[in-house]
Amino acid sequence: xxxxxxxxLKRLGLGLITLLIISIIIFFxxxxxxxxxxxxxxxxxxxxxxxxxxxxxxxLNDPAILRYFQWLGGAxxxxxxxxVVTGERVSAVISDRFVNxxxxxxYAAVIAVPFAITLGVIVALLRNTLFDRVANVLTLTxxxxxxxxxxYILILYLAVKAQMFPAIASxxxxxxxxxxxxxxxxxxxxxxxxxxxxMMRMTRAAIINLLASPYIEMARLKGTPPWKVIVRHALxxxxxxxxxxxxxxxxxxxxxxxxVEVVFVYPGIGQSLVDAVSKRDFPVVQACCLIFAAxxxxxxxxxDVGAILTNPRLRHPK
Amino acid sequence: MTKKNQxxxxxxxxxxxxxxxxxxxxxxxxxxxxxxxxxxxxxxxTKAAAQPKSGGHFRWGLHDGNSxxxxxxxxxxSRQQIYLAHTHRSYLTMINGDGSLGPDLATSWEASEDAxxxxxxxxxxxxxxxxxPVTATDVIASFxxxxxxxxxxxxxxxxxxxxxxxxxxxxxxxxxxxxxNADLGWLMTDYHLAICPANEDGxxxxxxxxxxxxxxxDNIDWGVQISLSRHDGWHGEGAYFDSVDIIxxxxxxxxxxxxxxxxxxxxxxIELKTMALLQRDPNIVIxxxxxxxxxxxxxxxxxxxxxxxxVRNALKLAINRDEIIEKITFxxxxxxxxxxxxxxxxxxxxxxxxxxxxxxxxxSLLKKAGAEGLSVNISTADSLFSGAxxxxxxxxxxxxxxxxxxxxxxxxxxxxxxxxxxxxPFQMVSWGARPTPDVMYTLAYKDDAAWNESRWQNERFxxxxxxxxxxxxxxxxxxxxxxxxxxxxxxxxxxxxxxxxFVYANRANVGTPEELAASWENDGARAASRWWFxx
Numbered sequence: 001x002x003x004x005x006x007x008x009l010k011r012l013g014l015g016l017i018t019l020l021i022i023s024i025i026i027f028f029x030x031x032x033x034x035x036x037x038x039x040x041x042x043x044x045x046x047x048x049x050x051x052x053x054x055x056x057x058x059x060l061n062d063p064a065i066l067r068y069f070q071w072l073g074g075a076x077x078x079x080x081x082x083x084v085v086t087g088e089r090v091s092a093v094i095s096d097r098f099v100n101x102x103x104x105x106x107y108a109a110v111i112a113v114p115f116a117i118t119l120g121v122i123v124a125l126l127r128n129t130l131f132d133r134v135a136n137v138l139t140l141t142x143x144x145x146x147x148x149x150x151x152y153i154l155i156l157y158l159a160v161k162a163q164m165f166p167a168i169a170s171x172x173x174x175x176x177x178x179x180x181x182x183x184x185x186x187x188x189x190x191x192x193x194x195x196x197x198x199m200m201r202m203t204r205a206a207i208i209n210l211l212a213s214p215y216i217e218m219a220r221l222k223g224t225p226p227w228k229v230i231v232r233h234a235l236x237x238x239x240x241x242x243x244x245x246x247x248x249x250x251x252x253x254x255x256x257x258x259x260v261e262v263v264f265v266y267p268g269i270g271q272s273l274v275d276a277v278s279k280r281d282f283p284v285v286q287a288c289c290l291i292f293a294a295x296x297x298x299x300x301x302x303x304d305v306g307a308i309l310t311n312p313r314l315r316h317p318k
Numbered sequence: 319m320t321k322k323n324q325x326x327x328x329x330x331x332x333x334x335x336x337x338x339x340x341x342x343x344x345x346x347x348x349x350x351x352x353x354x355x356x357x358x359x360x361x362x363x364t365k366a367a368a369q370p371k372s373g374g375h376f377r378w379g380l381h382d383g384n385s386x387x388x389x390x391x392x393x394x395x396s397r398q399q400i401y402l403a404h405t406h407r408s409y410l411t412m413i414n415g416d417g418s419l420g421p422d423l424a425t426s427w428e429a430s431e432d433a434x435x436x437x438x439x440x441x442x443x444x445x446x447x448x449x450x451p452v453t454a455t456d457v458i459a460s461f462x463x464x465x466x467x468x469x470x471x472x473x474x475x476x477x478x479x480x481x482x483x484x485x486x487x488x489x490x491x492x493x494x495x496x497x498x499n500a501d502l503g504w505l506m507t508d509y510h511l512a513i514c515p516a517n518e519d520g521x522x523x524x525x526x527x528x529x530x531x532x533x534x535x536d537n538i539d540w541g542v543q544i545s546l547s548r549h550d551g552w553h554g555e556g557a558y559f560d561s562v563d564i565i566x567x568x569x570x571x572x573x574x575x576x577x578x579x580x581x582x583x584x585x586x587x588i589e590l591k592t593m594a595l596l597q598r599d600p601n602i603v604i605x606x607x608x609x610x611x612x613x614x615x616x617x618x619x620x621x622x623x624x625x626x627x628x629v630r631n632a633l634k635l636a637i638n639r640d641e642i643i644e645k646i647t648f649x650x651x652x653x654x655x656x657x658x659x660x661x662x663x664x665x666x667x668x669x670x671x672x673x674x675x676x677x678x679x680x681x682s683l684l685k686k687a688g689a690e691g692l693s694v695n696i697s698t699a700d701s702l703f704s705g706a707x708x709x710x711x712x713x714x715x716x717x718x719x720x721x722x723x724x725x726x727x728x729x730x731x732x733x734x735x736x737x738x739x740x741x742x743p744f745q746m747v748s749w750g751a752r753p754t755p756d757v758m759y760t761l762a763y764k765d766d767a768a769w770n771e772s773r774w775q776n777e778r779f780x781x782x783x784x785x786x787x788x789x790x791x792x793x794x795x796x797x798x799x800x801x802x803x804x805x806x807x808x809x810x811x812x813x814x815x816x817x818x819x820f821v822y823a824n825r826a827n828v829g830t831p832e833e834l835a836a837s838w839e840n841d842g843a844r845a846a847s848r849w850w851f852x853x
Contacts, residue, residue: 034732034733039735049467049474050469050474053467053470054393086386086387086388086540096539155571160578163579167576167579168565168567168572168576168582170542262568263569263572265568265569265572267539267541267542271541272385272541275384275385275541278384279386
């Protein structure tokens with residue numbers, strides 16, 4: 001197991017370097033945007049004098065490089081600074097939002113992952129039947145439609161016509177868990193529809209790929225029933241690619257949901273990122289992007305570790 | 319009276335109660351149904367006219383909220399901030415439902431003869447949510463927030479003429495101006511000029527969100543939701559709801575769906591494309607209110623080819639406003655006449671001849687200017703308003719009939735007002751409503767204004783502008799605005815295709831006054847204190 005520990009450490013180190021590079025890229029991308037914070041804050045009504053006063057107040061007159069290193073110095077000590085626009089701590093601005101995003105991602109994942117893998121196993125078992133075809137067409141249709149469109153369709157049928165769920169997922173004060181799950185069901189369902197196809201098809205492909213192997217043929221020859229061949233013999237060897245795809249989709253559930261947030265008015269982190277970019281609020285943009293990047297790095301790491309753990313051969317390299 | 323007629327009258331009364339028909343329509347329908355005028359009037363007052371009643375929780379969906387918004391009145395920009403300001407803070411004056419100027423914190427105000435000194439008497443009953451009374455000190459501190467060299471307030475330009483603000487006792491404030499301004503009372507309704515509690519050192523405490531408006535903030539999550547409850551010590555009339563939630567619904571579809579499903583009681587903006595469909599829902603009432611907001615197409619009068627008035631007028635004649643209003647705004651607009659003075663503003667000059675689409679005359683003007691086969695670029699961007707690029711393309715088609723070739727240049731949405739506006743010689747701009755013609759003309763048409771977007775220099779116009787500014791005689795003032803309008807129309811460098819209407823909606827169980835203020839959407843952004851539930 002020592003190998004895994006060293007692998008994790010090595011990957012975390014690389015991850016930090018990646019984050020550093022990303023932070024540089026983001027900083028200069030925000031700098032390149034036309035207009036600046038002062039103009040974004042004061043809008044059309046600003047005069048040159050106002051702008052100058054506000055720039056002075058926000059510390060925008062320092063050179064860009066200097067501001068970047070000031071920010072980096074803070075970030076290295078765990079201080080992500082203050083929002084340039086509102087003056088609030090960045091951590092305070094995004095922590096609630098991030099918890100909301102994690103909640104929605106977890107809600108969707110808890111439904112989507114078991115559903116997709118089970119469905120994948122079933123369609124592998126019933127491959128080339130009508131059920132397989134229908135399941136494929138339906139999941140591929142849902143992944144091919146933009147999220148906002150899926151969201152609108154769900155709103156139309158489940159909120160407006162059937163009135164089973166609220167059309168907007170605005171969270172207020174103290175909701176019980178039941179109410180919370182009810183309020184956020186439609187956005188969660190939208191995300192489930194978006195990520196299911198990828199995971200389901202990878203499960204199916206990975207299993208079918210193995211079905212041609214000699215050991216599967218052996219299992220069949222000794223009279224094992226087909227479902228058992230797949231679940232007991234094929235699936236354990238198919239985990240590695242499935243875990244990879246699951247990890248990618250989990251990352252997507254956290255980083256790619258801004259459209260769903262907008263459609264359902266869900267206060268997640270994607271919306272704060274969009275708002276921050278439109279105001280050129282660099283510390284908030286930076287913090288959101290780094291959270292997204294870290295999510296990808298950590299989930300990819302988890303996928304690799306998972307793949308190693310499920311494959312004894314990788315655990316004992318020659 | 320027959321039974322059928324009785325049913326008809328009940329239905330008319332019911333429609334009126336829901337606010338779906340106005341008093342005038344009610345009278346017409348009642349007379350048609352066989353009632354006498356006296357009976358109809360009686361019926362209106364007893365049965366149909368909605369009597370406001372207290373109670374309920376009002377959920378108000380807004381179209382423009384950002385999570386980076388703050389309580390700083392100097393940087394108010396989004397609708398979320400502006401609507402909240404009209405709900406939890408007070409101004410000195412306010413625009414009434416009928417468009418007249420009424421009292422808010424100030425109970426009365428009067429000017430010296432040359433309009434250079436204004437005295438406002440404050441309402442002694444007004445108090446902040448913290449319980450402290452509102453005094454002259456708070457008013458002075460709130461105005462000083464927008465003045466001085468190091469202010470970051472966008473309202474600074476509005477108050478440049480104010481040289482001194484003094485208090486006389488706790489409830490009298492005097493403004494001294496460097497030159498007369500007959501509109502000062504109107505200026506006080508500008509959304510930046512909210513009154514905040516003063517600190518010891520003469521600054522204001524905007525950070526706490528304390529105010530003296532009809533509702534106090536219980537909980538705020540910018541860009542998501544603001545929960546408010548009634549401020550019992552409010553000095554004004556109204557505030558019928560017990561509590562109010564202001565919910566940011568930036569997505570047009572989310573807004574519309576929330577209204578249809580009853581997740582909110584009112585929304586600040588609806589999509590013009592689906593307006594006709596939404597109208598069919600009996601649970602929804604749509605308001606279509608002419609505003610003073612406008613779309614302008616300024617041409618730089620100091621740059622060829624626009625330095626020739628014939629070219630400018632040819633372009634004004636080459637635009638078909640009726641078609642644009644029908645196709646771009648779906649009818650929700652008021653036709654412009656190339657002077658920036660809306661019928662929703664005071665002193666509107668009636669009866670100035672409307673400029674119509676006339677490609678032939680445009681062609682002959684171009685010939686006179688020696689500019690046949692004119693080719694110009696127009697800059698526009700999608701973010702200006704819904705349909706901005708479409709408008710430019712439609713104008714391009716219409717101008718072809720006059721032999722004018724217009725190239726539509728689609729600029730990036732981001733930074734349009736910093737990179738394109740005032741810089742490109744011919745472009746499209748979206749203007750928010752300003753309370754008076756003086757504010758509008760001073761801001762964007764005065765010869766030395768920073769935002770003179772058409773770079774128009776007209777001696778007589780500027781002379782009249784200064785004269786009208788301090789003229790307290792209403793009739794003479796209106797006459798000056800008429801002359802200025804004609805000058806702008808025939809010599810100015812701005813094409814004004816239309817003044818956009820505010821189109822918003824509420825559930826049928828929300829009662830609204832007969833006349834709705836046109837300064838902002840939702841009854842001048844004061845829906846929370848002016849509307850009520852009918853059930």
